[in-house]
Amino acid sequence: MTYKTSIGLNENVVAALCYVGFWFTGILFLLIERQNKFVRFHAMQSVLVFMPLALIVFLMGWIPYFGWVLADLVGMFSLFLLLAFAVMAYEGGKFKVPLVGKYAYDSVYKEK
Numbered sequence: 001m002t003y004k005t006s007i008g009l010n011e012n013v014v015a016a017l018c019y020v021g022f023w024f025t026g027i028l029f030l031l032i033e034r035q036n037k038f039v040r041f042h043a044m045q046s047v048l049v050f051m052p053l054a055l056i057v058f059l060m061g062w063i064p065y066f067g068w069v070l071a072d073l074v075g076m077f078s079l080f081l082l083l084a085f086a087v088m089a090y091e092g093g094k095f096k097v098p099l100v101g102k103y104a105y106d107s108v109y110k111e112k
Contacts, residue, residue: 018045023047026043041105045097
């Protein structure tokens with residue numbers, strides 16, 4: 001069964017969109033979507049995965065001589081993660097990334 005979100009789209013589409021813009025769209029959908037926990041989980045996980053990766057890529061770029069090569073490799077890895085996570089979210093999966101997935105799940109699904 002598919003559910004609608006507050007913006008009128010299917011929750012699987014919005015969950016996949018949470019990953020498309022790295023952590024930017026994660027923050028955007030955390031602010032927009034207040035009711036749908038499936039979307040909020042994927043938005044929170046997107047922020048918790050891609051914000052540190054963006055910081056790592058930025059800092060590696062400053063390493064003299066070979067830092068830009070390392071930054072490109074981590075950037076390609078981030079792009080691979082983005083595609084994999086977006087496809088899994090579109091298929092309706094509620095996968096948890098090691099380390100940050102449990103925090104994202106608990107922050108959205110645990111009653112306060």
